[in-house]
Amino acid sequence: MSRPPTTRRVRTLAIIAVVLVALALPLTLRAFWLQSGLFAMAAVISAIGLTLLVGRSGQLSLGHAFFVAIGAYGYCYLAGDPSSPLASGLGLPPVLALLGAVLAAGLAGALFSPISGRLRGIYLGLASLGLVFLGQHILFNAVPLTGGYNGRNAEPFSLFGFSFSDGTPEGLTVLGVQFGGLERLWYLGLLLVGVSWWCARNLVRSRPGRALATIRDSEVAAGVMGVNVPRYKAAAFIVSSMYAALGGVLMALVFGRIVPESFGLTMSVDFLVMIVIGGIGSVGGAVVGAALVTLLPLVLNRYSDLLPLLAQPGSSGISAADLSRIIYGLAIVLILLFAHDGLAGLGRRLGSSFRRNADGPGSPDRPMSDSPTTKELAR
Amino acid sequence: MRGGGPVAEARGATGSSAATAGTRDALLEVTDLHVSYAGSVQALRGVSLWVPDGGIVAVLGNNGAGKSTLLRAISGTLGREGGAIDGGSIHVGGEPIGRRGASDVVRRGVLQVPEGRRVFAALTVEENLRAGGTAARDAAARDRARGEVYDLFPILRERRRQRAGLLSGGEQQMLAIGRALMGSPRLLLLDEPSLGLAPLIVEQIGEVITEINRQGTSVVLVEQNAAMALRVADHAFVLEVGQISLQGPAAELARTDEVRDRYLGVGAEAAPATDVPAAGATATDVPPTGATATGAPSADAGAARPAGAAVHDLVVEGLTVRFGGITALTDVSFTVAPGSLHALIGPNGAGKSTCLNVLSGVYAATEGAARYGGRDLTRLPRHQIAALGISRTFQNMALSSTETVLDNLLVARHRHMRTGFFSAALRLPGARREAAAQEATVVRTAELLGLGGVLHQLVSELPYGDRKRVELARALCAEPGLLLLDEPVAGMNFNESVAMEEAIGTVQRELGISIVLVEHDMRFVMGLADRVTVLDFGRRIADGTPAEVQADPDVLRAYLGTEQEEER
Amino acid sequence: MSNLFGLVLNGLSLGAIYALIALGFVMIFKATHVLNFAHGSVLLLGAYVVGVTNDALGFWPALLLGIVVAALAAVVIDVVIMRRVRAADLGTLAILTLGVDVLMVTELTRRLGTATLTTGAPWGTSTVDVLGSSIPLSRVIAALVTAVVVGVLWALFQFTNWGIAMRAAAADGGTAELMGIRLNRVAASAWGVAGALAAVxxxxxxxxxxxxxxxxxxxxxxxxxxxxxxxGFDSFPGAVVGGLIIGVVTTLSAGYQGDLTFLGRDLAQVTPYAVMLLVLLIRPSGLFGTKEVARV
Structure with missing residues (x-):
């Protein structure tokens, strides 16, 4: 969509500012914040994939965690030590393992497309829920691949001998700050987030993106315009799965160890929460939503001692974990009650009212558009 | 009862003479009503009308004139469709009801029979009636009402244990009326009760309405079938693009040229005579196949269509379509010569849109074939039909309203583009070049149709007429050899529809493509078409040049149905 | 062989409980098109109320109280929250109920703590022998109660104004509204009934x-x-049949776990989903669900 030049300039400046701040953060942040930030980045990447699927192509999925798991485990297996006694691997270079894991998830998405292509709306949503349970079952039981209940370690990421997980090569120091594993991983995360975001924005505004949006609004119209609907729906599932997997790889790298327990229904639903409160279909909304949902509990737990009200561990009363769940639940309910098109919709409305005020009366009032929704899905 | 005065021209914004005249003893009174959808689309612009206690009032108008909006406003169901009353008032029995909920309106004695009957198909006849009676005061009132309904429609009593979905169309209409009567209405709103019914049944419905009225219920009859409506009603209002354009006693209104021409379809015989030979000549000038690619279209048209699709014969043979137990099309055949404009006409529910839906792969044909360029369209998926160079518009428009006009138009370029997910995501140079080139093509087509200024607006922000043009522009952007148009002027006012007529004529002449046009506005079709196929109840009843078709007695009977009966 | 018979019997009785829950899902979905993630916490609330009050009140009054509280909670969710966002899309509605679920589960979990409450039901731990297979008495009663509930629901839908209004509203809300049916009341009552079923x-x-x-x-x-x-999402018979099938599948896969070790541990947790995916692959609208019709 074209914007007035001033708005576009403001936008560009804002993006540059955010990037600069993000680049500088490792110089000041402590490990906790770096790690939390990295968790958020992993979630952001996967959430972008889900918002493309749900918001752009209109396919509701509750199975995102399955594809995240393929990414995480795929990386660990492909990069893993072949001689490890517990859960062996192929010992590929980490970069190849990353690409392989992403491709494997794409393949899994393609394999699911006979089901996803036939189902709509809530049927698809709950069928994909089945994937999560099946996937978790495999993770628990395919012990040689996954390490079973105890999970398996993620091989540290490195590129041409430059490790992103520990201090090799030794003694990398920037402006007096020792750049260890977390700092280096931070930049890898930033790079992956940046590329993911950029690609998603490009996709939305391209031939495939428009085809998907038309499918979302009317499969009949899309078909009549020459779009091969089943193929594009499958392609959307594949792309979304690959995004999920890339996020999964980063997640594995940050955790260092992954267990099947993480990739359950809760994770799938959390991803849906991220994109819904961010605003379904909005790439920016997915970024904000993912950051919010990931950081909120981490921060609340960390700073629980600063909050009054809270009971000490062991006594009755509201614990920090409880409080973070309650805030999480309240946030969902309140955001959706007051802006059922999510934060992105809220932002659009605030922005337009700001512009209106700035331009004075008489400027065209952009009516609030329905956010691209899955409304049709219920039919 | 009101009446006796001369037919009033009420072309002003408010129709104020009507409003002030209607304050006495009116059961329903609508005053200067303004309604818009989604905050932008104006559906009603100052409508005033009234229904005297005990009267029957007809509201006439074409598709999209605002009839349904008016009914929604009265029954309090605008919100469901995203509409809102911006101004004016609605009074029933002297009390305002404009902004209350639907169930409240019902409890004040205003019940609506929705368009298309909409009986609860899975419920039995008796259960349907019960559903209609939920608003009744008590069980006794309900039983009494049910007895009256069964007396009025004995067939319903016979079939009371049957599922409503198994009833015939006419019986379903009776059930829908009976269901509303269960609420013991003071005012009954009937939304196109004649839709898709045989003339004989329409007559019956007309009689039923008269009888219901005789028993003391006031009636608002919203109709496209002006003949029946004007015979039954005392007073009539003509709604045109959200405004009352004419009103007066029904009998007098039926005699005015305007109504005869536009709504009764008579009196238009002479009009197309001059156009037809010219258009016919265009058709015969075009060689059978692929001629247009080598033709010499004008500069503008050439710009819109740099590399045309081949144009072929379209041969429809023995097309039959059944949905469940209903046969929508029976053994329909016709041929569209390359480069000609072929109109499919017929009353509402005749199967015109079904036919278009089969040609574009939306519906599956039960039997028969539609050959185009050596392929049978009935055996191809939608996108492969599109790949043959066939594109279409939708009657109710199927645009992505949350996307810009430009993006909507660019979708039509899908089959002319190659960019896939990978090159799009990375914005590879090839993808960028292609996007720029295609955007330029689309912009040219949009400018041709006067949409250059709105390319970057969201479709949801556009007025109705503009959206209709976007819909046409999108179909054209696909560079079709065969263009299927489903009621392109539905809901447009006279000037808009004349402009659209010109645009379609230009497109067809300049680009040399074939067009199949579905319309039930006779006047519009007769001026444009080279050849006309008339459908009625899913069967072809006539096929020929506009002049031939207009002289055909079968057509007159089907189309003007009740006019004939009056003459008998 | 008697092992198989016993497993099937056990499965059917477990399936009866699933059917009660699934009926609630269908009810809410038909009336309001919501995938209700909060259904589980309403169920938990009902059980919790019974657990807390049965000492003081005795089991039957406690049961009644639990059912009423659960039904009320469901109605409150619909009236206070869902009613405001009726037009929102499926995903948004589902996530809203999830938010509610998070709040309720967190609070209930905190209250439950580590102690395990019991319902104090009079059937206790007794079992009955059915043709040589031993089945918990509670499950037998569950099956009977489900049968009664299904019968009562059927009668309500057939013969009462409420039932007719509910069916009309589910079939075509817009037309039902034109007939004076109060959609909001129908919706709230559907949530209430679903809540009561969940408590049972x-x-x-x-x-x-x-x-x-x-x-x-x-x-x-x-x-x-x-x-x-x-x-099928909108089918009451479907919910019952689906419940029974899933119940049997669950107990069979648990019972024959030993013979199916190559499929991994805890097989019974995934076989329902595997069966569900298989059925959807063959019948995209479920066994009894309404097929979608393409409209233009």
Whole structure:
């Protein structure tokens, strides 16, 4: 969509500012914040994939965690030590393992497309829920691949001998700050987030993106315009799965160890929460939503001692974990009650009212558009 | 009862003479009503009308004139469709009801029979009636009402244990009326009760309405079938693009040229005579196949269509379509010569849109074939039909309203583009070049149709007429050899529809493509078409040049149905 | 062979409980098009109320109270929250109910703490012998109660104004509204009935052979989702049949776990979903669900 030049300039400046701040953060942040930030980045990447699927192509999925798991485990297996006694691997270079894991998830998405292509709306949503349970079952039981209940370690990421997980090569120091594993991983995360975001924005505004949006609004119209609907729906599932997997790889790298327990229904639903409160279909909304949902509990737990009200561990009363769940639940309910098109919709409305005020009366009032929704899905 | 005065021209914004005249003893009174959808689309612009206690009032108008909006406003169901009353008032029995909920309106004695009957198909006849009676005061009132309904429609009593979905169309209409009567209405709103019914049944419905009225219920009859409506009603209002354009006693209104021409379809015989030979000549000038690619279209048209699709014969043979137990099309055949404009006409529910839906792969044909360029369209998926160079518009428009006009138009370029997910995501140079080139093509087509200024607006922000043009522009952007148009002027006012007529004529002449046009506005079709196929109840009843078709007695009977009966 | 018979019988009785939960899902979905993630926590709430009050009130009054509280909670969710966002899309509505679920489960879990409450149901831990197979009495009663509930629901839908209004509203809300049916009331009552059914199911889910009322009971409600999907989202008979199928599949895969070790441990947790996916592959609208019709 074209914007007035001033708005576009403001936008560009804002993006540059955010990037600069993000680049500088490792110089000041402590490990906790770096790690939390990295968790958020992993979630952001996967959430972008889900918002493309749900918001752009209109396919509701509750199975995102399955594809995240393929990414995480795929990386660990492909990069893993072949001689490890517990859960062996192929010992590929980490970069190849990353690409392989992403491709494997794409393949899994393609394999699911006979089901996803036939189902709509809530049927698809709950069928994909089945994937999560099946996937978790495999993770628990395919012990040689996954390490079973105890999970398996993620091989540290490195590129041409430059490790992103520990201090090799030794003694990398920037402006007096020792750049260890977390700092280096931070930049890898930033790079992956940046590329993911950029690609998603490009996709939305391209031939495939428009085809998907038309499918979302009317499969009949899309078909009549020459779009091969089943193929594009499958392609959307594949792309979304690959995004999920890339996020999964980063997640594995940050955790260092992954267990099947993480990739359950809760994770799938959390991803849906991220994109819904961010605003379904909005790439920016997915970024904000993912950051919010990931950081909120981490921060609340960390700073629980600063909050009054809270009971000490062991006594009755509201614990920090409880409080973070309650805030999480309240946030969902309140955001959706007051802006059922999510934060992105809220932002659009605030922005337009700001512009209106700035331009004075008489400027065209952009009516609030329905956010691209899955409304049709219920039919 | 009101009446006796001369037919009033009420072309002003408010129709104020009507409003002030209607304050006495009116059961329903609508005053200067303004309604818009989604905050932008104006559906009603100052409508005033009234229904005297005990009267029957007809509201006439074409598709999209605002009839349904008016009914929604009265029954309090605008919100469901995203509409809102911006101004004016609605009074029933002297009390305002404009902004209350639907169930409240019902409890004040205003019940609506929705368009298309909409009986609860899975419920039995008796259960349907019960559903209609939920608003009744008590069980006794309900039983009494049910007895009256069964007396009025004995067939319903016979079939009371049957599922409503198994009833015939006419019986379903009776059930829908009976269901509303269960609420013991003071005012009954009937939304196109004649839709898709045989003339004989329409007559019956007309009689039923008269009888219901005789028993003391006031009636608002919203109709496209002006003949029946004007015979039954005392007073009539003509709604045109959200405004009352004419009103007066029904009998007098039926005699005015305007109504005869536009709504009764008579009196238009002479009009197309001059156009037809010219258009016919265009058709015969075009060689059978692929001629247009080598033709010499004008500069503008050439710009819109740099590399045309081949144009072929379209041969429809023995097309039959059944949905469940209903046969929508029976053994329909016709041929569209390359480069000609072929109109499919017929009353509402005749199967015109079904036919278009089969040609574009939306519906599956039960039997028969539609050959185009050596392929049978009935055996191809939608996108492969599109790949043959066939594109279409939708009657109710199927645009992505949350996307810009430009993006909507660019979708039509899908089959002319190659960019896939990978090159799009990375914005590879090839993808960028292609996007720029295609955007330029689309912009040219949009400018041709006067949409250059709105390319970057969201479709949801556009007025109705503009959206209709976007819909046409999108179909054209696909560079079709065969263009299927489903009621392109539905809901447009006279000037808009004349402009659209010109645009379609230009497109067809300049680009040399074939067009199949579905319309039930006779006047519009007769001026444009080279050849006309008339459908009625899913069967072809006539096929020929506009002049031939207009002289055909079968057509007159089907189309003007009740006019004939009056003459008998 | 008697092992198989016993497993099937056990499965059917477990399936009866799933059917009660699935009926609630269908009810809410038909009336308001909501995938209700909060259903499990309503169920837990009902069981919790019974667990807390049965000492003081006795079991039957406590049961009644639990059912009423659960029904009220469901109505409140609909009236206070869902009613404001009726037009929102499926994903948004589902996530809203999830938000509610998070709030309820967190609070209930905190209150439950580590102690395990019991419902104090009079059927206790007794079992009955049916043709040589031993089945917990609670499950037998569950099956009977489900049969009664299904019969009562059927009669309500056929013969009462409420039932007719409910069916009309579910079939075509717009037209029902034109007939004066108050959609908001129909919706709230559907939520209420679903809540009551959930509470009943909750009692049986927390009776012997399960240890008692624990926070995970709410999650068990999710096990009814495959039953719901399998039967078809908008079909009451589908919910019952789906529930029974999933119940049998669950007990069979648990019972023959030993012979199926190559499929991994805890097989019974995934077989319902596997069956659901298989059915959807063949019948995209479930066994009894309404097919979608393409419209233009």
């Amino acid at each position: 199911a909750g009692i049986f889910l927390t009776s012997f052979p399960s240890p008692g009322i624990s926070p995970t009971v709410g999650l068990v409600a999710l096990a009814a989702i495959p039953a719901w999907v399998l039967g």
